Amino acid sequence: MRKTPPEIPDVILNRLPLYYKHLKKIKNKNIEYISSEELAKHTGFSSSLIRKDLNYFGTFGKKSYGYDVSCLCRQIQLIMGMHISKTLIIIGAGNMGQALAFNSGLNERGYKLKALFDVKVDLIGKSINGSPILSTEELIPFIKKEDIDIAILTVPSEVAQEITDIIIRANIKGIWDFTEIPLKVPDHVFLEEQHINEGLCKLSYKLFQNHPY
Amino acid sequence: MRKTPPEIPDVILNRLPLYYKHLKKIKNKNIEYISSEELAKHTGFSSSLIRKDLNYFGTFGKKSYGYDVSCLCRQIQLIMGMHISKTLIIIGAGNMGQALAFNSGLNERGYKLKALFDVKVDLIGKSINGSPILSTEELIPFIKKEDIDIAILTVPSEVAQEITDIIIRANIKGIWDFTEIPLKVPDHVFLEEQHINEGLCKLSYKLFQNHPY
DNA sequence: CTCCAAAAGATAATAATTTCACAATATTTA
DNA sequence: TAAATATTGTGAAATTATTATCTTTTGGAG
Known part of the structure; x- marks a missing residue:
């Protein structure tokens, strides 16, 4: 019911x-x-x-x-729509990007990781957990051709907005953002900001809130 | 004021x-x-x-x-107590653990990463971003000797509670938990659970909430 | 020097969230 | 079959969070 x-x-x-x-x-x-x-x-x-x-x-x-x-x-x-198959890319194949590529939660929730993207030439061509690392230059055609739903953003904060603008032009539907900068996106794009260091802040607040300062 | x-x-x-x-x-x-x-x-x-x-x-x-x-x-x-120097270890030197070892937010917020821990022999002895990877067998003496405040938990969920019990015995003060299992800790230990896949769930809910199912 | 504008701080009003308490209902036991 | 028990679903009450409004202070223009 x-x-x-x-x-x-x-x-x-x-x-x-x-x-x-x-x-x-x-x-x-x-x-x-x-x-x-x-x-x-x-x-x-x-x-x-x-x-x-x-x-x-x-x-x-x-x-x-x-x-x-x-x-x-x-x-x-x-x-939660976990039964719906969703296509996914990870932009930024550094440590965090690679860690997320191995996150078993993705498959479990219906996400199909199609590729990772990076600018580093020594990464491009490699494969992480079965998904290829491609050059960021291929982003727009790839998103369009593969009809990618969601992008995970694990790039350095400095380039986050620039990359975001690019993938929005390519009609990305949702972004899961791991960078430190508040991103600007149009209303039709769903943005989920993962403020990773918030937890850290709360922890130290609670741990030391009674300290003299 | x-x-x-x-x-x-x-x-x-x-x-x-x-x-x-x-x-x-x-x-x-x-x-x-x-x-x-x-x-x-x-x-x-x-x-x-x-x-x-x-x-x-x-x-x-x-x-x-x-x-x-x-x-x-x-x-x-x-x-936020960012000026207070806090000692930190990362337990689980897999992708996520290593990614967090490079997180610049740690230093910025007064955390000093003292070591990573893992069970994998091929990892032990290596060094990540200047911090050594040690064997989990050394956990208790290390925490006590170095007076570690906080542990980041990036181990497989299956062993999360076991490891938690160990570090609590060693008098850890706070835990930042990245595993999938809700941990049980005594009241005097501060626990911050980082539910990484929550964001993903919300994103797909919002993206597809109007779909027929 | 006086008045005007800007913006914080405080208070009041509204809205959202959570808890409380209990009626309704299904299950089990005697 | 009737009584006792467990546990949901739910409206009302309480609490908490947010927004709107008002008051006060400060700086600057005339």
Whole structure:
């Protein structure tokens, strides 16, 4: 029983993958049902919040029983569009780019990595986890020919906007940005900024907030 | 004029680094003052939200002028504890671990990377960006001897909890976790989970939310 | 020197999010 | 078959976060 949701708040979209993560884990342990209370205990969110979140999308639970783990997993996959095949490139084949090329989460979520791109000649021609490293000069034709949906941006911050402008001209649909500079993109391009050092900042704040300074 | 803040909401701690990012950028352009309105335009938050956020920590602005860029930069550094020297290790010297070893944000924020750790014998003994890769067997004595504050966890998810238990026994203070499994840590250890694939999930949700499924 | 404009800081209003509490319902047990 | 129990789904209440508005201060123009 699924609803067509109006507009889902970001806070909820942030939590869904975390629910999913635990569900998948216990599915592997052959646990068939889980209550919101139990899921709460393992994810750190309150049980009523979890029930509310899930009810945004439909009524998946079974009273006095809880949620069917496999079924809920599948529902979240559908909600998140994990079953839809999406084409992907990584721009910037440095350490971070290569690390992401090995990220098993990509395949799991329906992403097909088609290529990495870099300017360094000693990288071009190599292959990472089965995907070729190409020259950034080929970006525009490649995106058009292969109909690429999403680009992961792991280039140095200095060239981030320049590259962004290029791939937007080539009609990229979404960008997952790992650079440090806030990018400017038109409204029709979906941008997800991965502020990697935010976590670091929070950690040191919390660790030392009571220090004299 | 600084306040000692009671308990800062996470949403604010998330925004501070983004303000800081832009401030640093315009500081390099020798811009001396910025209004909340201007900062709002560049960060995407509203001006009154920015003023409110900053007022949590003190009154840094100058009426009819705006904020002194250098001064505000410095204040955020102080708030975030970026000036405090912190010792750091990376556990798991795979692609992600190595990528993070090169992350310039570490030094900038006062982190001193002391070593990486791995189980792979062909990695042990090598050096990444000036830091040695050591055997995980040395973890406990190293953490104790070098008085390590924070560990970055970039190991396979399967061994994440095991490693976590070990470093907690060695009195680690904080963990920045890149694995996929929700870790269990005691209250006195600060845990920051970097849910790397969340961004990916959100992106595909937004890209395809109107698709029939 | 006075008035005007700019912009912070403070307060009030609104909106969003989370929790609470409970009715409804399915399951199990006696 | 009836009572007891578990647990969802949900409206209302509480809390938290954001925006809008107002007040005050400061600097600059006339």
